[in-house]
Amino acid sequence: MRSKALTCSQCQKTLYLLSEDSDLCVCPYCGKSNVLNTSSPLIEGLIPEMMSIIMIGSKFQWNDKEYTVNGRILFLCENGYLMFWYAIAAAGKVWLYESNQDYAVIEKMDDNGLPNLFKGKEIGNKMMYNKEKYLVEFYDQVTETYGEGEAKSLGEIKSKTIVIRCTTLESKVIFAFVIDKLKATILSGTYTSAIDLKLKNTRNVDAWNF
Numbered sequence: 236m237r238s239k240a241l242t243c244s245q246c247q248k249t250l251y252l253l254s255e256d257s258d259l260c261v262c263p264y265c266g267k268s269n270v271l272n273t274s275s276p277l278i279e280g281l282i283p284e285m286m287s288i289i290m291i292g293s294k295f296q297w298n299d300k301e302y303t304v305n306g307r308i309l310f311l312c313e314n315g316y317l318m319f320w321y322a323i324a325a326a327g328k329v330w331l332y333e334s335n336q337d338y339a340v341i342e343k344m345d346d347n348g349l350p351n352l353f354k355g356k357e358i359g360n361k362m363m364y365n366k367e368k369y370l371v372e373f374y375d376q377v378t379e380t381y382g383e384g385e386a387k388s389l390g391e392i393k394s395k396t397i398v399i400r401c402t403t404l405e406s407k408v409i410f411a412f413v414i415d416k417l418k419a420t421i422l423s424g425t426y427t428s429a430i431d432l433k434l435k436n437t438r439n440v441d442a443w444n445f
């Protein structure tokens with residue numbers, strides 16, 4: 236299953252993308268971030284540490300469908316990290332969020348969202364989003380961005396971009412990356428667990444270089 240090929244802009248090797256929607260491919264040979272359809276690469280290189288049992292080729296279940304992980308973007312923040320695995324199924328594509336054994340499946344990405352709602356929010360604040368009550372549970376600032384494999388870009392997230400994570404009592408979660416005064420990337424999804432994901436083809440724990 237290959238849908239498009241490109242030539243790495245640095246080492247000139249041919250790279251194959253599985254999804255038409257992917258616009259980011261970190262070259263496995265030289266680490267160069269190749270970006271299609273957008274002017275903002277922003278990826279500083281290959282993931283410096285594995286930080287996960289999930290890897291490219293891992294599989295998980297969501298809504299009775301099997302997704303295959305094909306790449307990821309890792310945001311290192313001042314106080315933590317956020318990892319978004321890009322996963323593909325015949326039914327569509329999702330992001331699998333992971334941080335400290337927390338998992339959520341992100342089904343919606345709006346890279347032209349409005350940041351006003353998140354202005355001045357702090358951990359513990361309540362807010363309304365799409366007519367639902369959310370609690371701000373994470374507030375941080377991106378310091379570095381890394382990538383691996385093939386993914387869909389999450390917008391012009393750069394160093395110092397503020398990221399806010401909010402959740403409902405029913406395990407819905409949103410991430411708001413505030414790009415500037417007019418624009419935010421907003422990801423919406425649902426918390427899940429490693430058990431419910433029925434993860435397969437994971438990395439051998441011995442191989443962690445964390």
Ligand SMILES: [Zn+2]
Nearest residue numbers: 243246262265
């Ligand atoms: Zn390359």
